[in-house]
Amino acid sequence: MKTESLLEKALESGKFAVTAECGPPKGADTNILIEKGKSLLGWVDAVNVTDNQTAIVRMSSVAACSILKQLGHEPIVQMVTRDRNRIALQSDLFGAYALGIRNVLCLTGDHQCFGNQKEAVGVFDLDSIQLLKTARDMRESGVIIGGEPIQKAPIFFAGAAENPFADPVDWRVIRLGKKVQAGADFIQTQCIYNLDRFETFMSQARNIGLTEKVYILAGVTPLKSVGMARYMATKVAGIDIPEELISRMAKAPKEKQAEEGIKIAVETIQRVREIPGVAGVHVMAIEWENRVPEILKAAGVGNRPAGVA
Amino acid sequence: MIVAELKEIDEIRKMVDRYSSILVVGCDSCVAECAVGGARETQLLASALKLSYLKDRDEKVITEACLDRQCVDDFIDGIAEQVPEHDVILSLGCGAGVQALARVYTDKPIIPALNTLFIGETVMRGVWTENCLGCGQCKLGYFGAVCPVARCSKKLMNGPCGGSRGGRCEIDPETPCGWDLIIKRLEAIGELDRLSEYVPPVNWSTSHSGGPRRVIREDQKP
Numbered sequence: 001m002k003t004e005s006l007l008e009k010a011l012e013s014g015k016f017a018v019t020a021e022c023g024p025p026k027g028a029d030t031n032i033l034i035e036k037g038k039s040l041l042g043w044v045d046a047v048n049v050t051d052n053q054t055a056i057v058r059m060s061s062v063a064a065c066s067i068l069k070q071l072g073h074e075p076i077v078q079m080v081t082r083d084r085n086r087i088a089l090q091s092d093l094f095g096a097y098a099l100g101i102r103n104v105l106c107l108t109g110d111h112q113c114f115g116n117q118k119e120a121v122g123v124f125d126l127d128s129i130q131l132l133k134t135a136r137d138m139r140e141s142g143v144i145i146g147g148e149p150i151q152k153a154p155i156f157f158a159g160a161a162e163n164p165f166a167d168p169v170d171w172r173v174i175r176l177g178k179k180v181q182a183g184a185d186f187i188q189t190q191c192i193y194n195l196d197r198f199e200t201f202m203s204q205a206r207n208i209g210l211t212e213k214v215y216i217l218a219g220v221t222p223l224k225s226v227g228m229a230r231y232m233a234t235k236v237a238g239i240d241i242p243e244e245l246i247s248r249m250a251k252a253p254k255e256k257q258a259e260e261g262i263k264i265a266v267e268t269i270q271r272v273r274e275i276p277g278v279a280g281v282h283v284m285a286i287e288w289e290n291r292v293p294e295i296l297k298a299a300g301v302g303n304r305p306a307g308v309a
Numbered sequence: 310m311i312v313a314e315l316k317e318i319d320e321i322r323k324m325v326d327r328y329s330s331i332l333v334v335g336c337d338s339c340v341a342e343c344a345v346g347g348a349r350e351t352q353l354l355a356s357a358l359k360l361s362y363l364k365d366r367d368e369k370v371i372t373e374a375c376l377d378r379q380c381v382d383d384f385i386d387g388i389a390e391q392v393p394e395h396d397v398i399l400s401l402g403c404g405a406g407v408q409a410l411a412r413v414y415t416d417k418p419i420i421p422a423l424n425t426l427f428i429g430e431t432v433m434r435g436v437w438t439e440n441c442l443g444c445g446q447c448k449l450g451y452f453g454a455v456c457p458v459a460r461c462s463k464k465l466m467n468g469p470c471g472g473s474r475g476g477r478c479e480i481d482p483e484t485p486c487g488w489d490l491i492i493k494r495l496e497a498i499g500e501l502d503r504l505s506e507y508v509p510p511v512n513w514s515t516s517h518s519g520g521p522r523r524v525i526r527e528d529q530k531p
Contacts, residue, residue, distance in 0.1 A: 082463070086510060108465065108470050109463075110472070110479070111462055111463065111472070111479060111480045113480050114479075122462075122464075124463045124465070125510070125511075125513065126510050127463070127464070127465045127466055127467050127468070128467075128470075129467040129507065130466070130467065130509065133507065133509075145510055162471070163470075163472075165471075166470070166471045166473050166474060167469075167474055167476065167489065168469070168473070168489055168492055168493075171469065174505070175467075175468075175469070178467055178505075178507060181507060182467075190471055237471070237474070237479035238470075238471040238472045238479065
């Protein structure tokens, strides 16, 4: 074990790991967060807490992680480079670690034009790979950017995202390699609907030996309705939903579409589990966290002891 | 060159309504190339203002002039005789031109008629694109002469991000993905290997983040 992370422990044990996303509330209400957290408790190895996802202002991911940790979760703090410069990001890495958070997912973040603060400055002082390297350099060398030593360096289990469905297609796995080279311990992918393309991506990753060096968790987002499927396919950056999946959702009667979406998610988990090199699954049920347990149960990857006593 | 666009006439009027004589001054350099502040456009704006004030029965004195460059003193002197006869200068220069006029004509209000946008190129007649942010340490040599700082919406140095789709940026389907351009260009010149290395954080202190910049060259001083 390189860190105190319980996610690392789960992955190292060789079992199929399960993480889920938990979006903080739009406001300071801790009850919403606690309710979401409770519904996931005992079902996942770690919980990702999003950082102002799609550039919508929400409770800070560090604060929400701390609350979820008190609840008994193993939190993964997501950090985007869109809103904070390297001073603030490094400071938050210290702060998150001081609060007992042991996992970080380093992201660039959706452009601010998608959110509810479209006139904001986009900071982008660092990119996601540079932030990842920063977290790793703290852990390996005990330094901040520029090489200055720090007292009690945070020892994070550090991850990054990768989108197998973005373009240029052949470049995705090269970029994955760059993230591994920069120090990624684990990768959580964009939501997978196009399984053929994901399989190609995984075989490319295996061919250059990346699955030996990094844990890849396959991203799954259950569709709530055909409307959501169409919206995500056309309006959300980096999402690839094949037409046949959209028509499968459309064929289901309106009141059964949610069930159909959950069925698709379950099938996806079962299929990605069979792909060599997939170390686990990352379920991103957007404002639908309470349905995660039944998805995991149906997929046969469910119930596990709560991460933290 | 510097690319700019003309402000709405209403916004310009809000700023100059209070004066009774206006000297409209163009600049025949960058802003003439992007067809917004040269001699022709200066004439057009002066005429539009005259018409607008005529409609309101406001008899302002509106004079037009155009300098070869609004950002160099030798040229700025070209309007020295007209300036005292007017209450205000309405400049069709870029932000640098407006401020240069203010430095030279210390007792005169200077009002901008343009929104200065970016350093860019004329792609074709009527189309200008941004491709330099003046970061102060050009790395184009590593990126196939396509700038990741100016042409990636997130200034990614280790791109592309997950929002690149069909060669287009996630922010807008009309915007080409800068990283798609970088990869294609390096592929074309056989230098894709340049992208395999991790690019460390950019030193932004040479950009505007280091405060307003200046260049001093002793060999050029009088």
